[in-house]
Structures are given as C-alpha cells and as structure tokens.
Amino acid sequence: MSAPFGRRLCEVSENHSSGGYRVFSLLDREGPTPLPGQFYMLAAEDHWEQLGGRPFLPRAISVAETGPAAAGVRLDFLIEGIGPGTGRLCELAPGESVWVNGPLGNAFREPREVSAGAAGAILVGGGIGVAPLALLRRRFGERNVPVRVLLGFRDAEHSGGLDDLFACCEVRLASEDGHAGHQGYVTDLLAAMLTGDDAGSAVVYSCGPAAMLEAVRALCAAHGVACELALESPMACGYGACFGCAVPKPEGGYLRLCVDGPVIAGDRVAEVTHA
Amino acid sequence: MPEFCGISLAHPVINASGTFDAIAARRVYGDALLADFPFSAFVSKTITPEPRAGNAPRRIWETPAGMINSIGLPNKGLEGFLAEDLPQLAELPVPLIVSVMATGRPEFARLVEAVADREEVAAIELNVSCPNVHSGLIVGEAPAETEALLEALRPLTAKPLIVKLTPNVADPAAVAVAAESGGADAVSLINTLKASAFDPLSREPALAAGHGGLSGPAVRPVALQQLRSVAAAIGLPAIGMGGIGSGADAAEFIAAGAALVAVGTESFRDPRAGSRVAAELDFTSPQGAAVQPALDLD
Ligand SMILES: Cc1cc2nc3c(=O)[nH]c(=O)nc-3n(C[C@H](O)[C@H](O)[C@H](O)COP(=O)(O)OP(=O)(O)OC[C@H]3O[C@@H](n4cnc5c(N)ncnc54)[C@H](O)[C@@H]3O)c2cc1C
Ligand SMILES: Cc1cc2nc3c(=O)[nH]c(=O)nc-3n(C[C@H](O)[C@H](O)[C@H](O)COP(=O)(O)O)c2cc1C
Ligand code: FES
Numbered sequence: 001m002s003a004p005f006g007r008r009l010c011e012v013s014e015n016h017s018s019g020g021y022r023v024f025s026l027l028d029r030e031g032p033t034p035l036p037g038q039f040y041m042l043a044a045e046d047h048w049e050q051l052g053g054r055p056f057l058p059r060a061i062s063v064a065e066t067g068p069a070a071a072g073v074r075l076d077f078l079i080e081g082i083g084p085g086t087g088r089l090c091e092l093a094p095g096e097s098v099w100v101n102g103p104l105g106n107a108f109r110e111p112r113e114v115s116a117g118a119a120g121a122i123l124v125g126g127g128i129g130v131a132p133l134a135l136l137r138r139r140f141g142e143r144n145v146p147v148r149v150l151l152g153f154r155d156a157e158h159s160g161g162l163d164d165l166f167a168c169c170e171v172r173l174a175s176e177d178g179h180a181g182h183q184g185y186v187t188d189l190l191a192a193m194l195t196g197d198d199a200g201s202a203v204v205y206s207c208g209p210a211a212m213l214e215a216v217r218a219l220c221a222a223h224g225v226a227c228e229l230a231l232e233s234p235m236a237c238g239y240g241a242c243f244g245c246a247v248p249k250p251e252g253g254y255l256r257l258c259v260d261g262p263v264i265a266g267d268r269v270a271e272v273t274h275a
Numbered sequence: 276m277p278e279f280c281g282i283s284l285a286h287p288v289i290n291a292s293g294t295f296d297a298i299a300a301r302r303v304y305g306d307a308l309l310a311d312f313p314f315s316a317f318v319s320k321t322i323t324p325e326p327r328a329g330n331a332p333r334r335i336w337e338t339p340a341g342m343i344n345s346i347g348l349p350n351k352g353l354e355g356f357l358a359e360d361l362p363q364l365a366e367l368p369v370p371l372i373v374s375v376m377a378t379g380r381p382e383f384a385r386l387v388e389a390v391a392d393r394e395e396v397a398a399i400e401l402n403v404s405c406p407n408v409h410s411g412l413i414v415g416e417a418p419a420e421t422e423a424l425l426e427a428l429r430p431l432t433a434k435p436l437i438v439k440l441t442p443n444v445a446d447p448a449a450v451a452v453a454a455e456s457g458g459a460d461a462v463s464l465i466n467t468l469k470a471s472a473f474d475p476l477s478r479e480p481a482l483a484a485g486h487g488g489l490s491g492p493a494v495r496p497v498a499l500q501q502l503r504s505v506a507a508a509i510g511l512p513a514i515g516m517g518g519i520g521s522g523a524d525a526a527e528f529i530a531a532g533a534a535l536v537a538v539g540t541e542s543f544r545d546p547r548a549g550s551r552v553a554a555e556l557d558f559t560s561p562q563g564a565a566v567q568p569a570l571d572l573d
Contacts (some may be wrong), residue, residue, distance in 0.1 A: 002303065002304050002305035002307065003303060003304060004304075004307070005304040005305075005307040005308055006311075006545065006546050007544075007545050007546065007547065008549070026291065043544065049340065052339060053338070053339025053340045053493075054337055054338075054339060055337065056337055056338070056339070056340055056341060056342065056344065056492075056544075057337055057493065057543060057544060058543075058544055093287065099544075099545075101546060104303065104517060157393060176475065189493075192463045219528070233332065234332070234334070234335050234336075236337075236342060236344075236540075236543040237542070237543035237546075238298055239299065239304070239457035239546060240299025240300060240303060241294060241295050241296050241299065241300065241542055241543060241546075242335065242344070242346070242543055243292065243293075243296075243329060243346045243349055244330075244334045244335035244346065246330075246332045246334055246349075247332070248328060248331075248332075251330065253311045253328045254328060254329060254332075254349070256299070259299050259302065259303065269321050
C-alpha cells in the first residue's frame, strides 16, 4: 500500500531512554502499517531549524516497531543522537507534533524456505542498526520462520532497544567492551554460525554500521549464503526526488537508496563503504 | 489562470528542474500524485545527449537553511528519455517542459530538435551551466556564447525556449539580454550558487566532487536581486526560483518581476510544497488578501 502523498503531522505519544538511545512513538492516523525495513522522513514541527540553521532537511529514520492504536497506527523509532537532527528527535516531548513522510523504501523479503526444519533467518544488528530488525523478528515469529538474532554493541551506552524491542526473544549478544555477551564483534558470532552445517539455506538480514555490513556481506559471499542488507546514505528527500542517496552498483552506476532500497541483496552492492 | 509563452497554467507554481522526479514519486505515492499534482507544469531533470551515471557519493551536504549538491546530472540520455521516460511524463495532468544540456552547439541542436519534435513537450528549458567543449567557456557565463547558442537553436523549433540562467556571473542581466537577442522566449533563474563545505572532523571536502551548488532559503535574497536586475533588463517573462518555501516567498519573487515561480529544494521537505505555495500565494495576492482574515477567525 502506498504512503499517503505528502507529509502529515503526527503526535508524539511517548519518549523514553533505552540503553543510551531513545525510543519514541508517534500516532499515525493516516498511514498504512509499515513493513520491516521501511523508513520515514521525520522533522519536528517546532524548533527544527535550531541555532546555526540546521537541521534543515528531514531525517530518514527506520521504523523499529508498530502496532494498532486507538485511532490509527503506532510507530516506534529508535534514535541515537549524533547530530542536530537526531538530537532534536531525542528531545521530542509527548504532545508535540512531527512532520512525517512515509512509509518509504522497500522491505526485507522472507526467506524462500520457511519450514520449521529450515535454517531460516539470521538477523545481525549493530548499534542503532538493530532498529529495523525488531519489527522483522516479530513478523518472522508470527509466520513461523525460524529466527536467530545476533546483536552487537560498542558498550553499555550504545546498546539501546534491547529491553524494549527485543525483550521477548532469545538474543545472542556481542559487545566490544565485553559488558554483555561475547567480547568482540557480532560478526564473530555470525562467522561461527555460518560454518555450522545448516547454514547453506539460511538468509542473513543485517543492519548496522558500514564496516559491520561490509563484514557481513563478505562473510555471506564467502559461505554462499544469501543476505539482505539495510544500508544508509545521505538522504534529502526519501522519495526519489534529489538523487542524493546514490550507492554504487557492482556493475557500475548507482542505485537510489531511498527508492531502490534501503534493503539491498548482498550481491547487488559493491563493497559497503561509509558515504 | 496564468498564461506563459502561450501555455495556459492552472496556477503560477512549477517545479525547479532536478528537484522532483514525477516517475519515482508516482511509484512511491501511487496515482494520488496525479489527482493532486503539486505543480502547474512539470520540468524534467536535465537530460544530456548520452546517458550519465552521475557523480560518486557523497553528493549532498546540508548547510544552514539549505544544502549543497553535486549530483552530476544522472540521466538516461536522449534515447532513453524519449523511449522510457517521456511516455510516462505524458500521463501527468500538466504541460511538460524538458530541460536539456549539451557541451557543443551541434549536440544541443540534436537535443532540441528531437525533444521539440514530440507533441507531448510544451516547451524546452536550456540548461546553459555547462562548458562549450570547443571554446572552453561556460555558455551561461558568457553573453556571446549564450547569444550564439540561441541563434543556432531558435530556427529549429517554434516551441518556447527558456534559458536557465546561472547565478555564478557578475552580471546575469547581460546574459539575459544576450538570450533575448538570440531569440529566447523566457528565462529562468537562479540555478544553484557555486559552493563548497568541509567535514570539520576529517577536514576533507564534504562532497566527493569537491564542490557543488547551493540551494534553499539560504540563496533567496541573492536570487531576488538577480531576478530584479534581469527582469528590468529584458522584455521576456522570467521564472523565478531560489529558496521558495511559502506563498509569501513566492510573492516576493513576483514582486521582483517573476511571471511564474518554481519550487525546488522545499519539495524535499514537503512533497506537496508546490500546491501549498500556490494556495498560500492566493491569500498573499492583493486581491486575495481580503479573504485571509475570514480564515483566521476560528
Ligand atoms: C534508511 C535510513 C534509516 C535510518 N534509520 C535510523 C534510525 O532508525 N535511527 C537513527 O538514529 N538513525 C537512523 N538513520 C541515520 C540518520 O538518518 C542520519 O544519521 C542523520 O543524518 C542524522 O542526522 P543528524 O542531524 O543527527 O546528524 P548529521 O549532522 O546529519 O550527521 C550525520 C553524519 O553526517 C555528516 N554530516 C552531514 N552534514 C553535515 C554538516 N552539515 N555538518 C557536519 N556534519 C555533517 C557527519 O559527518 C555525520 O557523521 C537512518 C538513515 C537512513 C538512510
Ligand atoms: C538536488 C538538486 C538537483 C538539481 N538538478 C538540476 C538539474 O538537473 N537541472 C537544472 O537546471 N537545475 C537543477 N537544480 C537547480 C534547481 O533547479 C534550482 O535552480 C535551484 O535549486 C534553486 O532553487 P531552490 O532553492 O528552490 O532549490 C538542482 C538542484 C538541486 C538541489
Ligand atoms: S533521498 Fe532523495 S533521491 Fe533518494
């Protein structure tokens, strides 16, 4: 179902901290229920252009969870404040309004083999990139797709969303400082899993920093395992208007990540680099 | 109902070239786009004779009240545009203006002839912010180059030729006068202002191309002054643009001499900005002003 044409104001229903990140919710009275992997372009209605004139453009933010609300759809977002835009979104107070354009972009695809005995889905998230995997995990659970979740965080201050978004399910953790789970990278956990004998028919779904995604892409390519990567690139519009979000294709030329992605099959991207 | 070069339009707000992809927007928003099309005419992204992939990322950088872009004119080339894009653009409920650019007069002529030949096309915008490979000069920065280009293109079509002026010159009015003497039907301005930014952490250029063009509200006062001087110097209608985000902004451009206005960067923030600006403009016109208090009552 298409996004409503244009932007609309949605009310903030809550905002709380979560492991160094923030989780806030909007009430969307008009939009359809988003699919896992889709994103919205968001801008606070008030005080968006702050001192110094930024942020000016809206910011692309993945939907982390969704559910029915009294009059519409509840949209949950996981935010890491890294600059003026995400900083302002972190401060949103209940009752405030946010300009919303979306849901935009494509969604993660289901694995072809979904039987109980199949290798199923392996979700690999790092840092703020765990956001779209929360909704994906729930959807797979509802469809009886076997799911294993591997999440990596730098340290306790960068481990948001665990209690809120992944409370219900088994999660294998890695942390660079060793505060939780395996000390090291989440890709260490993935490498071990992919050498297991059932790995061939698995599909890996991943979102996180560029270096992690590149490691996931390379590991999956080496093991002949399909993967879907949710990438990031600088976005001005989110709906194909600006051509700013270019991501190189392996055969040359560029994708427009906002309309051709943000989820791209691992074999459809050249090396994942930080844009 | 504004009338522009013989084309009648539902309102005076069109899009700026390269800032709205109607084909992509229709895929995203469905036919709601057509039912409520934000612009009274649609200007295509600039097309070139051969396909172009565009520049390597990073292509955009936000600035205070604006952005710098170095997109690099990605497009399917003339053949791809005519075969794949034009039939889809013909389904839009508004007249179509095609923006073209080439690096020599013969190539420019080939584009204009091929595009003007298609009945779906109402007018042609000439993006002259490009070098002439033969002289090495940027066509739109040299009045003589601009006049010579128009003299070469004018005999090829009776359809309106709009010259998109670059703001990166000391005297844009001199280029506009040259376009008029060469036989142009209208001018549009401003294109983006040459600009650069650096990542303060890495101290590297923010954009892969090193520099780009500034757009958005940051350029609005510059655009207004250039429009004012151009409008005073020529007898042709002008399409004014540069940071328009509201009806009040558009009213300023009309006051400065614009026949039509174009919305660019604001569409990134608000996909229906064109409709909003047109509606707001209604209430800021001298005749419409009387209507506004009634709206404010409750
Ligand atoms: C599809 C998609 C989904 C996303 N989902 C999420 C999500 O769920 N949660 C989340 O927190 N984030 C998410 N992001 C990332 C977020 O949209 C960007 O990081 C956004 O740019 C942050 O804006 P900001 O103003 O906070 O930071 P910016 O100031 O935009 O800084 C972000 C980066 O851009 C650079 N930068 C860009 N412009 C400037 C400038 N003018 N001056 C200085 N530095 C600049 C900086 O180097 C910095 O590393 C997503 C991005 C995409 C594309
Ligand atoms: C991302 C982007 C792409 C653009 N592409 C083109 C283009 O292909 N051809 C052109 O003539 N102008 C192009 N422009 C310039 C705009 O048409 C317009 O002249 C300029 O942005 C000023 O208007 P604004 O401030 O409302 O955006 C582009 C501008 C932007 C921001
Ligand atoms: S973000 Fe504008 S085209 Fe993709």
